[in-house]
Structure formats: structure tokens, C-alpha cells
Amino acid sequence: MKKVKPTEQIIKNDTLSLCIASIGSDTLPMLLLIHGAPGSLWGYMNLMDDEDLQKHFHIVSVDRVGYGKSRLKKRRFVTSIATQANALLPVFNLNKSDEKVTVLGRSYGAPIAAKLVSMVPEKVKELIMVSPVIDPEKEKFYWFSKWGRNSFIQLFLPGAFNTATAEKYSHSEELKKLLPVWQNLHVPTTVIQGGNDWIADPSNIDFAKKHIRSKRAQYIFLYNAGHMITYTHLAMIKEMLLKSQLFRDKITSVDVVGQ
Structure with a gap:
């Protein structure tokens, strides 16, 4: 049986070109996936x-x-989380089902997903944040980070890396602007964090627990997982999406040991 490939299309208006890839019937409930930095829809x-x-x-x-x-x-670069989120709003027009949209964002895409959800909560079924970078005090920099800001070096780097560098150096300030969003997040929200994540500090889950006021929030801490949970724990992500077993209102925290 031949594998079905995603269809690529570009949503355009006067100021925006937004490239998306989609698969599955457009009459089914939408699952919207938002990548990190650097990253790609693929x-x-x-x-x-x-x-x-x-x-x-x-x-x-x-x-x-x-x-x-x-x-x-x-x-060239869009470092504003609010602007990034606003640019994704036209995607909701593609939802031809009678159900609300499930939004999943990972890493740098998680706070953008949260901002997006806060803008149209009536259109969202649930928010899933995987390996989120959301704590403004826990932004990680590396010895090579500063070289990425050198305009000469940027000439030799892929565009996605230069965009990611621009985002990185404004990310902490952007996350501070996002603080009011967490308190007003009332859609069912799941935060999944790995204990061995060297990109998103594992304490980001503590920040989430402190700031997200929703009674329909839950937290999954995978002690031995790294950053790429959507790959390493695909079966768990699938189970959540297909069965929604973890989305019961009474659950406030889930610690998964031995993953």
C-alpha cells in the first residue's frame, strides 16, 4: 500500500505567507502542530x-x-511571540469539522501555542506543551550562542539558525510579556517535560505548575526523557491524542517513572 504524503500549501494575504503541510481528511478534527527554534513543519x-x-x-x-x-x-526575523501567534490564526479557517482544534507546541513553539490558544480559546479543545521553554529566568545560552549574532558568520549559516538566534536573544523578555496569559488559560492543558532535557530546563514544569491557574491542567514529568519527546515517546503522545485518557478534569499531576 502506497504511503499518503502530506499536502503542502501556502496561506497568503497582503502581509503574510504561511506555509503548511497537512494530511488526513479536512472534515476530521484538526491537530495543529507548532515547531520550536530552529525547526520546520517537517x-x-x-x-x-x-x-x-x-x-x-x-x-x-x-x-x-x-x-x-x-x-x-x-x-526577516519575527521575535515577538504575540506576532508569531497572530500569524497562525488563519490556520483555524481550515478547520471544517464540528470539533474544536487540538494545539500541540514543543520547545520554543510551546509559548507561541499558549499565546495562540489564549487569543481564540473558544476554538480550542486542548493545549499540549511538550518540552516547553516558558520560564523567562531559565533561558539557556551556550558558548557558541554569541557567535550566531555575528553578521559575517550569519552569512554562512542556514536561515533557520539565524532566525532562531534572533528569537533566542529576545526570548526571555518575550516570555515576561506572556506572564498574564498563563493565569487566564482555561482550556484543558497538558505540560510534558523530560528530566534529562539539556535544551529546556526541567524546572520549566515547575514554572508551569506555579503560573497556570487552570483547574484543567496536568503535568507529566518523564524522569529519563530528553528534549525530543515527540519522537522518543510517540506511543504516549498518540495515546493521549486518540483516547484523551489523561484529560479528565480531576487530574492535576501525573509523574511517569521509568520512562
Whole structure:
């Protein structure tokens, strides 16, 4: 049996070009996937390739503005979380099902997903944040980070890396602007964090527990997991999406040991 491939399309208006890839019938409930930094819509291929998910969801993966073919007019980099989220709003128009959208964001895509959800909560079924970078006090820098800001060196780097560097150096301030969003987040929300994550500090889950006021929030801490949970724990992500077993209102915290 021949594998079905995602369909790529570009949503355009006067100021925006947004590249998306989608698979599954557009009359099914939408699963919207938002990547980190650097990243690409193709970083979710293992979810898009999954035949079980294809049968139950219209899976839509986006290139955030500044990545791939997605652009805002006259803007090379878009470091504003609010602007990034606003640029994704047209994707909701593709939802032809009678159900609300499930939004999944990982790493740098998680706070953008949260901001997006806060803008249209009536259109969202649930928010899933995987390996989130959301604590403004825990932004990680590396010895090579500063070299990425050198305009000469940038000439030799892929565009996605230069975009990611621009985002990185404004990320802490952008996360501070996001603080009011967490308190007003009332859709069912799941935060999944790995204990061996060297990119997103594991304490980001503590920040989430402190700031997210929703009574429909739950927290999954995978002690031995790294950053790429959507790959290493695909079966768990699938189970959550297909069965929604963990989305019961009374659950406030789940610690998964031995993963």
C-alpha cells in the first residue's frame, strides 16, 4: 500500500505567507502542530506519517514566520511571540469539522501555542506543551550562542539558525510579556517535560505548575526523557491524542517513572 504524503500549501494575504503541510481528511478534527527554534513543519513527520492519527485527525503542521517559506512582509526575523501567534490564526479557517482544534507546541513553539490558544480559546479543545521553554529566568545560552549574532558568520549559516538566534536573544523578555496569559488559560492543558532535557530546563514544569491557574491542567514529568519527546515517546503522545485518557478534569499531576 502506497504511503499518503502530506499536502503542502501556502496561506497568503497582503502581509503574510504561511506555509503548511497537512494530511488526513479536512472534515476530521484538526491537530495543529507548532515547531520550536530552529525547526520546520517537517519536524513532525513521525506524527504526520502515523496512519492511526491520519484516520482521526486533520493534521496540520506549520512553518512559523521566519522559517521555511513562511514570511511576514518586510520582516526577516519575527521575535515577538504575540506576532508569531497572530500569524497562525488563519490556520483555524481550515478547520471544517464540528470539533474544536487540538494545539500541540514543543520547545520554543510551546509559548507561541499558549499565546495562540489564549487569543481564540473558544476554538480550542486542548493545549499540549511538550518540552516547553516558558520560564523567562531559565533561558539557556551556550558558548557558541554569541557567535550566531555575528553578521559575517550569519552569512554562512542556514536561515533557520539565524532566525532562531534572533528569537533566542529576545526570548526571555518575550516570555515576561506572556506572564498574564498563563493565569487566564482555561482550556484543558497538558505540560510534558523530560528530566534529562539539556535544551529546556526541567524546572520549566515547575514554572508551569506555579503560573497556570487552570483547574484543567496536568503535568507529566518523564524522569529519563530528553528534549525530543515527540519522537522518543510517540506511543504516549498518540495515546493521549486518540483516547484523551489523561484529560479528565480531576487530574492535576501525573509523574511517569521509568520512562
